[in-house]
Amino acid sequence: MRTLLIIVILVMGAAFLYAWSGMYNIAATQEHWDVTYKFIGMVTENSIKQQSDSVVNPLPETPEAAEAYIDHFHSMCRLCHSAPGYPRNEFAQGLYPSPPDLAERSHQQKWSDADIFWIIEHGIKMSGMPAFSPTHSKEEIQGLAGLVRRMPELNDSGYKDLLRKAGISTEVKEHHGGGGQGDGRAEIEEETQGPEHGHSNGSAETGGLTQPMPASEEGDEDGGPHAEEEGH
Ligand code: HEC
Numbered sequence: 001m002r003t004l005l006i007i008v009i010l011v012m013g014a015a016f017l018y019a020w021s022g023m024y025n026i027a028a029t030q031e032h033w034d035v036t037y038k039f040i041g042m043v044t045e046n047s048i049k050q051q052s053d054s055v056v057n058p059l060p061e062t063p064e065a066a067e068a069y070i071d072h073f074h075s076m077c078r079l080c081h082s083a084p085g086y087p088r089n090e091f092a093q094g095l096y097p098s099p100p101d102l103a104e105r106s107h108q109q110k111w112s113d114a115d116i117f118w119i120i121e122h123g124i125k126m127s128g129m130p131a132f133s134p135t136h137s138k139e140e141i142q143g144l145a146g147l148v149r150r151m152p153e154l155n156d157s158g159y160k161d162l163l164r165k166a167g168i169s170t171e172v173k174e175h176h177g178g179g180g181q182g183d184g185r186a187e188i189e190e191e192t193q194g195p196e197h198g199h200s201n202g203s204a205e206t207g208g209l210t211q212p213m214p215a216s217e218e219g220d221e222d223g224g225p226h227a228e229e230e231g232h
Pocket residue numbers: 044072073076077078079080081092095096097098099100102106107108110116119120124127128129130132144145148
């Protein structure tokens with residue numbers, strides 16, 4: 001019994017030393033072992049399924065009502081997850097775990113409507129999937145969940161029709177020079193041409209992600225010295 005206790009303490013101590021030493025490689029380019037990935041996947045899935053029990057009315061009343069929220073989907077979700085006719089943004093290709101294509105059947109089947117609402121509302125810790133409840137209303141999240149459900153039935157032109165109906169530009173620009181659409185990575189500069197992305201609070205503009213912050217002429221409100229260091 002005593003020997004067992006000593007072994008347990010030694011193993012825990014060794015694990016702590018390993019974690020503390022910096023030998024573990026936290027790089028997003030370094031994939032987990034298969035067993036670790038499966039373990040995290042199990043924790044994530046079971047947690048979402050348990051936590052989403054409290055969700056009521058996860059979708060808008062009709063599937064068409066979700067269409068009003070396409071500007072949110074196109075200017076945020078699409079950048080990471082892609083959308084019919086639009087590849088995900090360049091930065092999202094370096095995310096680990098990789099944001100899945102939401103139209104894929106396996107992802108659609110895995111989650112209930114309540115799960116999808118919950119994922120959008122709360123996000124997924126340490127994965128890159130943001131929580132949208134701090135910046136979006138319940139109606140907006142319902143609309144986004146409704147759009148996730150619509151993705152498998154939308155082909156490229158069906159998705160573009162939704163954009164056109166909402167008055168959003170269907171053009172994309174290349175990040176690495178050039179231009180045009182459909183022959184490479186989607187760019188997000190065109191987003192500012194669409195209607196103002198209506199967040200329920202705050203004025204964050206995802207369309208400006210690749211633009212450095214314009215230098216403020218009055219300077220930082222609190223006179224801080226770091227205003228110029230921001231932007232990258
Ligand atoms: C910054 C990138 C990013 C943005 C923006 C983003 N997501 Fe995600 N999302 C992720 C990542 C990464 C995952 C995978 C998380 C994991 O596997 O643990 C994910 C997972 C999901 C899932 C679960 C899919 C599955 O089967 O695992 C859903 C649903 C989802 N996101 C919906 C959305 C919606 C809707 C939006 C827009 C409101 C959005 N996401 C915006 C990165 C993003």
